[in-house]
Amino acid sequence: MSSSSRNGTTVEPCCRHYKKKSLPCLNSARNGPDAVPEKEEMKTPHIPRSAITTAAFLILASIGSSVQAVPAYMPARGSTPAVAKASVGDLRHLTFGEAIYDYYLNKNLRSASRLLTAKNVNIFGTESAQCDMLLSDLYVAFGMSNQAAQTLSDLSHQDILSSTRNEVWFKRGNLQYHQGNYVEAERILTAPLANLPAEMDSKRRTLLANVLMSRSEFDLAKDTLAPVSPDTELGLYATYNMGVAYIRSSRSKEGVDMLHRVMSSPINDPESNALKDRAALAIGFNALQQQQPDAARDALVNIRLDGPFSNQALLGLGYAHFTKQDYKKSLAVWLELIKRSPADPSVQEAMLLAPRAYEELQAYPQALFGYKYASQLFRATLKNLEKAALYVEQSGWLASLATPLKDPRDNIDPMTVNSIIVPPSNPEAKFLYEMFASDAFVEGHEAYVQLDRMQALLLKRLDDLDAWQDMVKSQKIKLANTSRLDNAREQLEAAQLRNMEFTERYKALNLRVRQTFRKARTPLDVASPEALEKYHRLSAMESSLLALRDTPTSTALRERFRRVRGLLLWDIVANAPEQEQTERTDINDITELMNLNKAHVGGLQKLVKANQKRENDDSETRIENARTEIQRLQTEISQSQTLYADYLKSLAKQAIEQQRNKLNMRLAESHLDVARLQDMATSKKANAQPSTPDNNQSSAK
Amino acid sequence: MQIQRIVFALIGIFFGQLALAGESTESSLPADLQSLKQDVLQLNQELSRLEKELMFPSTEVALLISIDVGSSVRLIDVNLSIDGKNVGYHFYSDQEFSALSKGGIHRMYSGNLPSGKHDLKIVVTGYDGNGKDYQKTLTQPFIKGADRKIIELHAAEDATRKQHEFQFKEWDNG
Numbered sequence: 117m118s119s120s121s122r123n124g125t126t127v128e129p130c131c132r133h134y135k136k137k138s139l140p141c142l143n144s145a146r147n148g149p150d151a152v153p154e155k156e157e158m159k160t161p162h163i164p165r166s167a168i169t170t171a172a173f174l175i176l177a178s179i180g181s182s183v184q185a186v187p188a189y190m191p192a193r194g195s196t197p198a199v200a201k202a203s204v205g206d207l208r209h210l211t212f213g214e215a216i217y218d219y220y221l222n223k224n225l226r227s228a229s230r231l232l233t234a235k236n237v238n239i240f241g242t243e244s245a246q247c248d249m250l251l252s253d254l255y256v257a258f259g260m261s262n263q264a265a266q267t268l269s270d271l272s273h274q275d276i277l278s279s280t281r282n283e284v285w286f287k288r289g290n291l292q293y294h295q296g297n298y299v300e301a302e303r304i305l306t307a308p309l310a311n312l313p314a315e316m317d318s319k320r321r322t323l324l325a326n327v328l329m330s331r332s333e334f335d336l337a338k339d340t341l342a343p344v345s346p347d348t349e350l351g352l353y354a355t356y357n358m359g360v361a362y363i364r365s366s367r368s369k370e371g372v373d374m375l376h377r378v379m380s381s382p383i384n385d386p387e388s389n390a391l392k393d394r395a396a397l398a399i400g401f402n403a404l405q406q407q408q409p410d411a412a413r414d415a416l417v418n419i420r421l422d423g424p425f426s427n428q429a430l431l432g433l434g435y436a437h438f439t440k441q442d443y444k445k446s447l448a449v450w451l452e453l454i455k456r457s458p459a460d461p462s463v464q465e466a467m468l469l470a471p472r473a474y475e476e477l478q479a480y481p482q483a484l485f486g487y488k489y490a491s492q493l494f495r496a497t498l499k500n501l502e503k504a505a506l507y508v509e510q511s512g513w514l515a516s517l518a519t520p521l522k523d524p525r526d527n528i529d530p531m532t533v534n535s536i537i538v539p540p541s542n543p544e545a546k547f548l549y550e551m552f553a554s555d556a557f558v559e560g561h562e563a564y565v566q567l568d569r570m571q572a573l574l575l576k577r578l579d580d581l582d583a584w585q586d587m588v589k590s591q592k593i594k595l596a597n598t599s600r601l602d603n604a605r606e607q608l609e610a611a612q613l614r615n616m617e618f619t620e621r622y623k624a625l626n627l628r629v630r631q632t633f634r635k636a637r638t639p640l641d642v643a644s645p646e647a648l649e650k651y652h653r654l655s656a657m658e659s660s661l662l663a664l665r666d667t668p669t670s671t672a673l674r675e676r677f678r679r680v681r682g683l684l685l686w687d688i689v690a691n692a693p694e695q696e697q698t699e700r701t702d703i704n705d706i707t708e709l710m711n712l713n714k715a716h717v718g719g720l721q722k723l724v725k726a727n728q729k730r731e732n733d734d735s736e737t738r739i740e741n742a743r744t745e746i747q748r749l750q751t752e753i754s755q756s757q758t759l760y761a762d763y764l765k766s767l768a769k770q771a772i773e774q775q776r777n778k779l780n781m782r783l784a785e786s787h788l789d790v791a792r793l794q795d796m797a798t799s800k801k802a803n804a805q806p807s808t809p810d811n812n813q814s815s816a817k
Numbered sequence: 818m819q820i821q822r823i824v825f826a827l828i829g830i831f832f833g834q835l836a837l838a839g840e841s842t843e844s845s846l847p848a849d850l851q852s853l854k855q856d857v858l859q860l861n862q863e864l865s866r867l868e869k870e871l872m873f874p875s876t877e878v879a880l881l882i883s884i885d886v887g888s889s890v891r892l893i894d895v896n897l898s899i900d901g902k903n904v905g906y907h908f909y910s911d912q913e914f915s916a917l918s919k920g921g922i923h924r925m926y927s928g929n930l931p932s933g934k935h936d937l938k939i940v941v942t943g944y945d946g947n948g949k950d951y952q953k954t955l956t957q958p959f960i961k962g963a964d965r966k967i968i969e970l971h972a973a974e975d976a977t978r979k980q981h982e983f984q985f986k987e988w989d990n991g
Contacts, residue, residue, distance in 0.1 A: 570854075715932045716932045
C-alpha cells in the first residue's frame with residue numbers, strides 16, 4: 117500500500133488487496149478549482165461527451181461478455197491444485213505396492229507386517245484376494261502352514277476371479293501335499309476347476325501321481341501323468357518318480373523304460389542333468405541287482421565324472437567289470453575312484469575292492485600294499501572324523517552354517533532365511549554332506565536360524581521400546597506444563613475466528629469483483645480507486661464551474677473540464693480490463709493465502725488434538741505390555757533354540773557315528789585282508805621249501 | 818563272495834535312499850513353532866503400528882516412487898529435496914528396479930513437515946531405451962494440511978522418446 121502526493125497534497129491510500137473493497141475512498145483532500153490533473157498538460161482532441169459515454173459502454177459490454185464467474189476458493193492459476201482425499205482404493209493400491217516391493221527384495225517380514233497392519237485397519241475390505249494370496253505365500257515360506265491353510269480356505273469362500281480361484285485351489289492342494297496330508301491333498305486336487313492353465317494342470321497331475329504312487333496305484337498314476345510332456349522340467353521329474361516307484365515295486369522293466377526316457381531328455385540345465393545322472397545310476401544298480409553287468413555298464417557310463425553321483429557310478433561300473441571277470445578294467449575304474457576324498461563311502465569301498473582286483477590278477481604284493489594303504493587311510497579318516505565330531509560339538513557350529521548376509525539389516529528378518537552353505541574348509545563338510553542335503557536337517561536348520569533371527573528382532577524391538585518410552589515421557593512432561601497447551605489452544609481459537617472473519621470478507625469481495633465487471637452500467641463502476649478519486653475531484657470542480665458567469669474564459673474552462681472528464685472516463689474504460697485482471701489476481705492471491713491459512717489452522721488443530729490425546733493416552737501402557745510380551749517370547753524362543761540345537765547336533769552325531777562304525781568295520785576288514793595275504797604268502801613259502809630233518813623237527817614241535 | 822556282499826549292501830543302501838524327487842517326508846522336528854511365529858508376527862505388526870502413531874502423527878509426509886509395470890527404461894537414482902534442503906537419495910540396484918517393474922512401490926521418504934506450502938524438487942537419473950543416460954529435474958509445490966500427505970511420483974514409459982514421463986499424484990490421508 118502506498119501513499120502518493122500530488123501538488124503537495126497527501127492522498128491517503130485507498131483500500132485494496134487484503135481489506136474489504138467497498139466504497140471508493142473519499143478521504144482525499146479536496147483540491148481547489150485551480151488544481152489541474154497531470155494529464156491536463158497533454159494536448160487532447162475534442163471528443164463529445166456522448167461519444168465518450170457510448171464508447172465506454174461499448175467497451176464495457178465487451179468486457180462484460182468475457183468476464184468469467186470466479187467461484188469462491190478457486191485455486192489460482194499457477195498455484196497448487198486441489199488435492200483429493202485418499203480413497204480406500206488408493207490406499208489399497210499403495211499398500212499392496214509397497215508390500216510387493218518388499219517381497220521382491222526378500223524383506224518378507226516387512227511385507228507381511230504391512231499387509232497385516234492394513235488388514236487390521238480394513239484397508240483391503242472385501243477386496244483382499246491379492247493381499248491374502250501374498251500373505252499365504254509368506255506364511256508358507258515362514259513355516260506357518262496352518263495359518264497359510266486357513267488364509268487360503270477363507271479366500272476360497274470369497275467372491276474372486278476365476279484365475280485367482282484356480283491359484284488358491286492349487287495352493288491349498290499343494291500345501292496339504294507338502295504337509296503330508298495326502299488324503300486331503302488328493303481330495304482337493306482330484307476335482308480341478310474349469311479353465312485351468314496348462315502349467316498348473318501339469319503340477320496338479322504331478323502331485324496327484326506322487327500320491328497314487330505312494331499307494332502303489334501305478335497304472336492310475338501313469339494315466340494321470342500321461343498328458344504331462346516328459347520334455348518339460350516337471351514332466352522329467354514326474355517320469356523319474358514313476359520309474360523309481362516301478363522299480364521299488366519290483367516292476368523293473370517298466371521302471372527302467374521310464375528312467376531311460378529321463379536319460380534321453382533334451383533338457384539341459386544343471387538340475388535336469390543331475391536328475392539324468394540319478395536315473396542312470398538307478399538303472400545301473402538295478403541291472404547289477406539283476407546280474408546284468410553289460411546293461412549296468414551301458415547305463416553307468418552316461419553319468420558325468422564331475423557330477424554328484426560319479427563316485428557311486430564308478431563303484432558300480434567297477435563291479436560290473438568285475439562280475440564279467442574283466443579285472444583289469446575294474447581295477448582301472450577303482451584306482452581312479454580311490455584318488456577321491458576318503459570320506460566318501462564309495463571311495464572307502466573301492467579302497468578294499470581295488471586290492472581285491474589285484475588279487476584276482478594274482479598281483480599279491482600290490483594287493484597287500486593296497487590293503488595296507490587302505491588301513492592307513494582309514495585310520496587317518498577316522499582321525500579326521502573325530503576332529504569333525506569335536507567341531508560339531510562347538511557352540512558356534514550351527515551359526516557358521518548360515519549364509520553370510522549381504523546386508524547386516526537382514527539378520528533381523530526371520531522370514532528370509534537363505535540356504536545352508538558349508539565352507540569346504542570345515543572339517544565336517546566332507547563327512548556330513550548327505551546330512552546337510554537331507555530334508556530333516558534343512559528344515560531343522562531353517563527353523564533354528566529363524567529362531568535366532570526372531571531373537572535378534574525382539575532385541576531390536578526392546579531398544580525401540582526404550583526409545584519410544586523416553587519420547588512419550590518427555591512429551592508428557594512438556595504437556596504437564598498446561599499453560600503451554602492452553603496458550604496454543606487460545607491462539608488457535610483466535611486464529612480460527614480471524615479466519616472465519618476473513619472468509620466472510622473474502623466472500624463479499626469475491627462477489628463484488630464478479631458482479632462489478634459483469635453488471636457495470638457506468639464507467640465509474642469499473643474505475644480504480646485512484647481514478648474514482650480523480651473523478652470525484654473533477655465533479656467537485658464542476659459545480660464551481662457551472663456557477664461561473666458565462667464568459668469566454670468560463671466557457672473555455674467548462675469546455676476544457678468536459679474534455680478532461682471525458683478523457684478520464686476514456687482512461688477508466690480503457691484500463692477496465694487491466695483493472696479487472698489486477699483485481700482477479702488479487703482475489704487469486706487471497707484464495708491461495710486463505711487455503712494456506714486453512715491448512716495451517718487445520719494442521720495446528722490436529723496437533724493440539726493429538727497432544728491433548730497424548731496427555732491421557734495409553735502409549736505407556738501399550739509399551740509396557742509389549743515389553744512383557746517380548747520377554748515372554750524371548751524365553752520361549754530360547755527354549756526352542758536349545759531344543760533345535762540339540763536336535764541338529766544329534767543328527768550330526770548320528771551321521772558321524774554311522775560313519776565311524778563303517779570306517780571301523782572297513783579298517784578291521786583291511787587288517788584281516790592284510791593278515792590273510794600275509795598268511796597266504798607264509799603258507800606258500802612253507803609249501804615251496806623242500807622237507808629236511810630240521811624242518812620236520814620244527815614242524816613236529 | 819565278499820565282494821558281492823559289499824556291492825549288494827551298497828545297492829540296498831542306494832535303493833533305500835532312492836527317494837521320489839520332491840517327495841515329502843514326515844517331519845521329525847523337535848517342536849512346532851507355528852504358534853510362536855504367529856505371536857512374533859502379531860507383536861511386530863502391533864509395534865509397527867505404535868511406531869507409526871508415535872513417530873509420524875498427522876504431520877507425516879511420504880514420497881513414493883513407482884514405474885510402469887514391465888518398464889524397460891531403467892531408473893538409476895533419485896535425489897530429493899524439500900524446501901531447498903536435501904532429504905533423501907536412493908540408488909536403485911538391479912533387484913530393486915526389478916521389484917519396481919513388477920508393480921512394487923518404493924517409499925523413498927517419510928518425514929514430518931509443518932503445515933503450509935512446501936516445494937518438492939526431485940532430480941531423476943535414468944537410462945533411456947537406447948542405453949543413454951538422461952537426467953530430469955522435477956518440481957512440485959504442495960500444501961501440507963491437517964492430514965497426512967502422500968505424494969506418488971510415477972514414471973511412465975514414453976514409447977516415442979524411450980524415456981520416462983513423470984506424473985505426480987497427491988493425496989491427503991486423514
